[in-house]
Amino acid sequence: GAGVSQSPSNKVTEKGKDVELRCDPISGHTALYWYRQSLGQGLEFLIYFQGNSAPDKSGLPSDRFSAERTGGSVSTLTIQRTQQEDSAVYLCASSLRQVGNQPQHFGDGTRLSIL
Amino acid sequence: ILNVEQSPQSLHVQEGDSTNFTCSFPSSNFYALHWYRWETAKSPEALFVMTLNGDEKKKGRISATLNTKEGYSYLYIKGSQPEDSATYLCAFGGNQGGKLIFGQGTELSVKP
Numbered sequence: 001g002a003g004v005s006q007s008p009s010n011k012v013t014e015k016g017k018d019v020e021l022r023c024d025p026i027s028g029h030t031a032l033y034w035y036r037q038s039l040g041q042g043l044e045f046l047i048y049f050q051g052n053s054a055p056d057k058s059g060l061p062s063d064r065f066s067a068e069r070t071g072g073s074v075s076t077l078t079i080q081r082t083q084q085e086d087s088a089v090y091l092c093a094s095s096l097r098q099v100g101n102q103p104q105h106f107g108d109g110t111r112l113s114i115l
Numbered sequence: 116i117l118n119v120e121q122s123p124q125s126l127h128v129q130e131g132d133s134t135n136f137t138c139s140f141p142s143s144n145f146y147a148l149h150w151y152r153w154e155t156a157k158s159p160e161a162l163f164v165m166t167l168n169g170d171e172k173k174k175g176r177i178s179a180t181l182n183t184k185e186g187y188s189y190l191y192i193k194g195s196q197p198e199d200s201a202t203y204l205c206a207f208g209g210n211q212g213g214k215l216i217f218g219q220g221t222e223l224s225v226k227p
Contacts, residue, residue: 031213043217056214100146100208103161
């Protein structure tokens with residue numbers, strides 16, 4: 001079956017522009033997670049959704065970052081007024097339920113470069 | 116602040132060598148410990164999810180053990196092959212939702 005799909009796979013944009021990253025989880029997975037990996041860093045949690053609600057947004061680095069999920073399916077991560085430090089690989093994952101013993105299935109990521 | 120540490124940071128071995136890496140994590144509020152393999156240009160792939168102290172899991176030549184009381188897990192690869200070359204990530208799952216805290220990873224390179 002189809003895995004987690006992310007788009008675009010690469011995005012290059014100028015500092016100050018807004019960007020929108022999209023994630024399409026595995027059908028039937030109620031939990032959806034966003035992580036990012038900056039250069040030389042480990043995977044960093046950003047936000048997760050259970051259905052359309054986001055119980056934990058604690059990893060969003062600033063108010064320029066927002067995310068939403070609609071229909072319990074597709075999620076978009078929006079970064080406003082991008083800065084160079086936002087350059088990273090943004091990974092989305094989904095799992096059947098939002099409990100810690102569920103394996104997470106990852107997409108291929110969006111590589112974001114801010115010039 | 117939850118801290119998940121992995122060692123070594125990188126490892127270079129010859130084909131056929133057996134190897135192991137360590138993941139240390141907080142022993143409080145533990146729910147699960149995950150291992151993932153992340154190959155270049157691919158997405159991270161789940162290897163194991165471990166929940167019970169003393170748990171041992173195996174998948175082919177790869178196995179993992181878990182000690183929740185002292186907060187560590189070992190990943191073992193027996194008879195490494197070049198296709199095992201990847202970054203191996205461990206992640207701590209706490210008892211508040213499915214959020215994972217990842218270590219920095221161990222980058223394994225297996226030379227033919």
